[in-house]
Amino acid sequence: MSPFLLFLLLLVLSVAGFFIGRYKALDLARKAGGASRLHSRPVYYGVLTALWCCLPAFFLFLLWLGFEQSIVSSLVIADLPAELRSLPPERFNVLVNDIQSLANGNIVSGKVTRQMRAAAAHYVRLQDIGTMITSVFVLVAASAGMVLVHRRIKPELRARNQVEMVVMGVLVVCSTIAIFTTIGIVLSILYEAVRFFQQVPVTDFLFGLEWSPQMAIREDQVGSSGAFGAVPVFAGTILISAIAMLVAAPVGLMSAIFLSEYASKQLRAVAKPLLEVLAGIPTVVYGFFAALVVAPMIRASGAQIGIDVSSESALAAGLVMGVMIIPFVSSLSDDVINAVPQSLRDGAYSVGATRSETIKHVLVPAALPGIVGGLLLAVSRAIGETMIVVMAAGLSANLTANPFQAVTTVTVQIVTLLVGDQEFDSPKTLAAFALGLVLFVGTLFLNVIALTVVRKYREKYE
């Protein structure tokens, strides 16, 4: 039985449960003399039945989906011939992967042996058995839930309260997903990064000046070669982000000021949506534009004035990234500037200040914490931006501050290291997670500071 069909069946059962429960409640009500004799409205008895029908069964179902593969794999591995099980760990992992691919009908990397085929068949068989057993369990659980509640339905059953309790539980679970996501991010990145640091010392990674992970691509070279000094990568990230902020901060801030303090209503009505369009353009489009149009343009104009510009210069990627961030800076600053109370403007105008004097000397200082917070969020965004740099910045890890040269960034390296087939033991792949850890911690730091600053600022003027 396919998971989808099972899911559908579960749904049908739940709906049936609802009607059965409600019917019994109505029946009871009639006998007892009116619905007011019941503790809750009949609908609640129906919902309660449906909930008991679907929730436990659904959890069983999820449990199986989550652990199906590991259970089946371990069973298959246990049944593998001894000579296969005694393979070195890396080869063994590849083998297990191949068997799984074979069983799922996917393309297999290596040669398919008879033993593998047998194992794959075994795998498929176990999977089928597992699915069947689960289906039976799930359906039994659903029916049992329905029957149990149905027998409990009495006029004094506090159905509404029980339903509300369940609903509340669901709400709580939903709102904790954010926490689980964060925990998931931290654990998964940390786990792989720690494995990386077991092979490459932390100090080498954080302070090393040479980055060339590509060298360790062959299996017999694991950890022995390849340089994992991430300083050039960090420097490249900082260089591109700095260029982006040099564009985005003044332009974004001035746009916000112009729109909120100078522009007429009509101009605002046109310019704001245009900025929103700019914000809504996917980064992959910016990346394509940077690589196709901006980079060659910068290269050509550099050649005209006699500067040798790399075709993947940090400048091109940084400029386009800056443009991407303009609307972000502008909308954050706009919010912040609008939050400055009108009375401060009045105060400045009443002593005869011009608009620009009011803005420069009163509004901006008053809004400064909020503006700084917004800029920090923008920096965090620039550091974490991926597609523009993947498409327009280079792969070569040059340690340079020259914006005309190609540099690489943390996100570019993560993508390059992880896209394509990888094994999960080589430091090359794990290095991506180490970079991811740095990225996450760095942006987390910026975000937390920025969000606190902005919140404090809002509270001040609320």
Place this chain on the structure above:
Amino acid sequence: MNKSNKQAGAGSSGTSRRERTIDIVNKRLEKRYRKEKRFRLYGMLSIIASVLFLAFLLTSIVSNGYSAFWQTYIKLDVQLDPDMIDKEDPGRSNYQGIIKQAIGAYYPEVKDRKERRELYSLFSSGAAFQLRDEVLKNPAVVGTTLSLWVLADDDVDMLMKGHIKRNVPENERRLNDKQLQWIAKLEAGKRIEERFNTTFFTAGDSREPELAGIWGAVKGSFYTMLVTLALSFPIGIAAAVYLEEFAPKNLATDFIEVNINNLAAVPSIVFGLLGLAVFLNFFGMPRSTPLVGGIVLMLMTLPTIIIASRAALKAVPPSIREAAFGVGSSKLQVVTSHVLPLALPGMLTGTIIGMAQALGETAPLLMIGMVAFIVDIPGGFTDPAAVMPVQIYLWADSPERAFVERTSAAIMVLLAFLISMNALAVVMRKRFERRW
């Protein structure tokens, strides 16, 4: 009133100094207004710069991409010799050979093997499939001479669209002089023309630009978005309702709030790392599938939806809740039957904006293997699929000139989707906006 004399005296004694003050003020005015003008100009320039950039971007995408909606076709007279068609299974006949024969028949003068190869390369490898489809659709054509418009190779297409210049030296263009002559013969015989490019909207990915289309990516995006929407909308609203209406103000809910706000600012690629490590490696979910892509994008858009939904809930005035409590409803009843319906438009708007974000997102999907080269059009949630932005990324990486225009065209399609989603959000906001 007896003080009035004294006051007048004090007033006049002050006047001379004040007269001086206003003179000083007036003297500096011009300079101050120059500064004012300059400042205003900077603001204006910032806006203009952003708008110009947007215009530049859009025009360069459109001017690069519009031609992809046309495709060059060449008319071939194909003789369908019954001997060449497999009787048992017409689908397995050597259509490539039939096409080559037809080409050879039009150019009897080309004999040399190398030259013949060059000649064949003017036609798309998709021509054989076109012919097969034609035969399978209408077996009666076997034995007749079929006049068929077949796809031209992408180089020919580029030449016809003017992206390959005819007047540059031979070694600087992808088509040599002889090939140009052959094409000239086609042109003279009115056997080559531009037609609307249906392939682009109906096909999956391909290594051959003339055979590549975005339908596979569109469907992939559709399935992915469906997963994202199905998960993030209910979860997002449930979370927002709990946090806004029920949650006690304590450390735990503060922590949730900090988490949500922070997740909204975490780089998207980090969610990709999470998906790779947890969903693919730990739970062993299938790579490159809309299912995993959708889950990862759900985690990414959830904060956006929660934040927007909470704002919508906040905008419902407390008086409505109090009124509902007043008639003896339970808290949950108040929320489900009074507060939620009022907040729903705002929540939907937030969801649409979140979905638009997810639709344009690329980086996390690269991490979970959605960059694989997938020709087949996905038919479900667990089929390997590409999504539109990833398709754009893949094509942007391809060296062929014809992919540049297809990339731009794909961007136009993606932007059309995004803009209509955002427009929908704006319309909804306008329509249901209620001031309390």
Place this chain on the structure above:
Amino acid sequence: MQEVLKKNPTEKRILAPRESRKTIGNITVPKPRMVCRNVNVHYGDKQAIRNVSIDIGRNEVLAMIGPSGCGKSTFLRCLNRMNDTIDSCHVTGEILFDGRNIYDASVDVVPLRAQIGMVFQKPNPFPKSIYENIAWAPRIHGIVESKSDADEIVETSLQKAGLWEEVKERLDQPGTSLSGGQQQRLCIARAIAVSPEVILMDEPCSALDPIATAKIEDLIEELRTQYTIAIVTHSMQQASRVSQRTAFFHLGDLIEVGTTETIFTKPSHQLTEDYITGRYG
């Protein structure tokens, strides 16, 4: 004031009926500082002020009273064109200052506001130090160039505002760190620092406690010797304490003008009488 009313409770006066919207009393003064004639203010389609004509005399405190929404604050904000900051606001009529209509196209609001300062309902010190709060405006106007000039103007302004003794030790602290009453006096000092001729005060004490209010009222009395002051107030007691002339506004009309004493003892309009005797407010 209450006693004043009690003194002659039986005096018979003929009062203008409530329906009469014409201004009663003498709107002119000899040698006026500002002359307002037929001022109308619209917010979009809504008319907030109708045909108000009044003179503001030199070295006098003119109090504007009236129930909420009567347009007194709107009128005050016309006097230095603070209404310009509101898009939908439209002013017609004449307001003459130094013989020129301040709504004339040729008049520049920047020097105008340097001459006609304003103090607001809620104290609104800039998010700067106490010193900078005062020194900023003279500096942008070019009134002070050197540090010693600035020091001097800060000291004299604060002294005039009666705040010097309280803050002279902590001039570098933010203006917002002061108490409400001190902040309001800081705002007055800020207005004084550019040596204006007229100071407009929009309910300057409504956010303050009675002690701070008393200090501000004393201050107004002192400032009168050097400046022309127009004050909007909600409190009739305050109007009677600080002003020489009083104007009573009602729903956008200037109902009655006269010396403060007359208005509070012998009003000529039924509405004025109703208001000052507290029948509505």
